[in-house]
Amino acid sequence: MEDRETASAARDKMLMGLLANDGDVEAFRELVERWDRRVFAFLVKGCGNADDALDLRQEVFLRVYRYGGTYDADYAFSTWLFRIATNVLRTWQAKQRRCPATASIETARASAERIPDGRIGPRITTERTETLTRVWQRIELLPPEDRELLLLRLQQEFSYREIGQLRGQPESTVKSQFYAVLARLRTALAEPERPIGSVDA
Amino acid sequence: MSEHKDQNHPDDARVLEGARAWCEDVMGYAPLDVDALVAKARRAPAAKPGRWVWRVSVPMAAAAVLLLAFSQVRFTVSFGDTTFVWGRTAVESLEDTPLDASSEVVEALAVMAGRLNALEAAALEQNSQLARLAQYVARSERDWQRVANGLAQRQNMETFTRYRDVEKLIRLASGDSNP
Numbered sequence: 001m002e003d004r005e006t007a008s009a010a011r012d013k014m015l016m017g018l019l020a021n022d023g024d025v026e027a028f029r030e031l032v033e034r035w036d037r038r039v040f041a042f043l044v045k046g047c048g049n050a051d052d053a054l055d056l057r058q059e060v061f062l063r064v065y066r067y068g069g070t071y072d073a074d075y076a077f078s079t080w081l082f083r084i085a086t087n088v089l090r091t092w093q094a095k096q097r098r099c100p101a102t103a104s105i106e107t108a109r110a111s112a113e114r115i116p117d118g119r120i121g122p123r124i125t126t127e128r129t130e131t132l133t134r135v136w137q138r139i140e141l142l143p144p145e146d147r148e149l150l151l152l153r154l155q156q157e158f159s160y161r162e163i164g165q166l167r168g169q170p171e172s173t174v175k176s177q178f179y180a181v182l183a184r185l186r187t188a189l190a191e192p193e194r195p196i197g198s199v200d201a
Numbered sequence: 202m203s204e205h206k207d208q209n210h211p212d213d214a215r216v217l218e219g220a221r222a223w224c225e226d227v228m229g230y231a232p233l234d235v236d237a238l239v240a241k242a243r244r245a246p247a248a249k250p251g252r253w254v255w256r257v258s259v260p261m262a263a264a265a266v267l268l269l270a271f272s273q274v275r276f277t278v279s280f281g282d283t284t285f286v287w288g289r290t291a292v293e294s295l296e297d298t299p300l301d302a303s304s305e306v307v308e309a310l311a312v313m314a315g316r317l318n319a320l321e322a323a324a325l326e327q328n329s330q331l332a333r334l335a336q337y338v339a340r341s342e343r344d345w346q347r348v349a350n351g352l353a354q355r356q357n358m359e360t361f362t363r364y365r366d367v368e369k370l371i372r373l374a375s376g377d378s379n380p
Contacts, residue, residue, distance in 0.1 A: 029235045041227040050228055061233060065242045128215075135219025154217070155224035185216045 008034075012077035020068040028068075032061055035078075039085055042151050046089045046144070056092055060085050075165065082156065083166040086148060093144050131189060138188035146181045153178055321363045328356045 012034070018027035039060055044053035063084050071080050139147060152158045152166075160178070164171040332349050339345035 025235070025239050028239065032233050032235050032238075036233050037230075040230050041224075044227055044230070045224060050230065054230065057233060058238060061235075061238055062242055065239060128218075131215050132219045132222055135216055136223050139220060139223050150220055151224055154221050182210070182213055182216055182220075185220060186210060186212045189212055189215065 009076055009078070013073050016068055016071050016077055017073070019065070020071060028065055031064065035081060036061075038156060039081070041155060042082070042085055043089060045151055045155065046148060047092055048140075052092065056085075056088050059088050063088070076162065078156075079158070079162050079166040082152065082158070086152075086166065089148065090144075134188040135185055138185050142181065142184065146177075146184070149174070149178055149181055317363050317366055321360060324356060324359050328352045 012031065015024075015027040015031045018024035019031065036057070040053060040057050043056045043060070044050055047053055047056060060081070064081065067084075071077070139150065142150070149163070152163050153160075158166070160174045161171045163169075163174045167174065169177075332352055335345050335348040335352075339348060
């Protein structure tokens with residue numbers, strides 16, 4: 001498993017070398033194919049809608065193409081790529097300037113409606129479905145930077161050290177922030193069930 | 202990456218399960234059109250880092266040129282009793298000019314020396330009048346002394362500068378190359 005990951009990282013660096021030195025479009029195409037799904041998954045959950053996520057994805061890979069020459073091969077391509085992705089996402093979030101509470105409650109309601117029992121599996125209990133619903137609702141109400149941390153850790157499976165590198169924070173800080181996010185999500189399990197529209201932001 | 206590494210509380214397993222499910226709840230998407238993206242990037246290439254060099258160096262060069270220009274002019278700024286003199290005197294500028302022992306140059310220097318003497322006389326007269334005026338407007342003897350001292354200091358500095366210039370003129374006119 002580790003060898004496969006190492007080989008994959010080496011391939012990324014080789015492709016970046018071709019892109020940076022020769023402007024190799026085919027190398028860029030392969031990089032996009034290798035990372036497109038992960039970048040889109042990160043962006044769509046980070047911004048909350050597919051249309052904007054598609055635009056943001058294009059901006060991320062445009063920056064990869066343009067600024068490939070600035071990539072330092074001493075570091076993993078994945079952390080460099082997701083540093084770009086988080087920057088693009090944060091810029092988009094700053095531009096939105098919309099009321100976060102209203103938007104989050106709407107998103108949380110839509111998110112909760114997307115949890116069908118059949119998707120999770122026939123053996124799942126009603127109690128577990130309820131747990132998932134509550135956690136999803138609570139995630140949608142988290143601040144953007146906390147959702148970003150969840151995505152980097154659980155969706156992209158970056159280590160705390162890697163997240164620290166791409167966010168410019170010490171590993172210990174990232175770790176404590178992640179536990180703080182989990183603690184906030186635990187409160188969703190402890191709270192009595194109530195209509196989602198009444199959830200405090 | 203095993204899930205237990207992220208757990209710090211008995212409920213974290215359920216929380217993590219829910220969070221992972223949320224993270225993985227991603228709809229389908231259209232693949233990126235790489236050719237269109239590359240064409241777009243080539244139409245509007247990124248700003249080169251070199252441009253930042255121009256943005257910094259051009260204003261700095263302009264500032265240096267201005268500084269050089271101002272250094273050829275003489276400024277006198279007074280703050281209360283203190284006077285700051287900066288820049289080159291007319292004579293110092295003239296020193297850079299080859300003399301060639303020309304009679305025209307000697308004549309020009311003599312004219313300039315005459316002007317300096319006239320300026321000195323005018324300054325002395327002005328300071329004298331200001332000192333007399335200060336006697337009427339000063340609120341106390343101490344205030345007047347302070348004004349008179351300031352005037353005297355300014356006069357001394359101006360006189361020193363003028364006599365230094367005159368001294369240089371004389372040396373230049375006498376052919377001394379190391380004034």
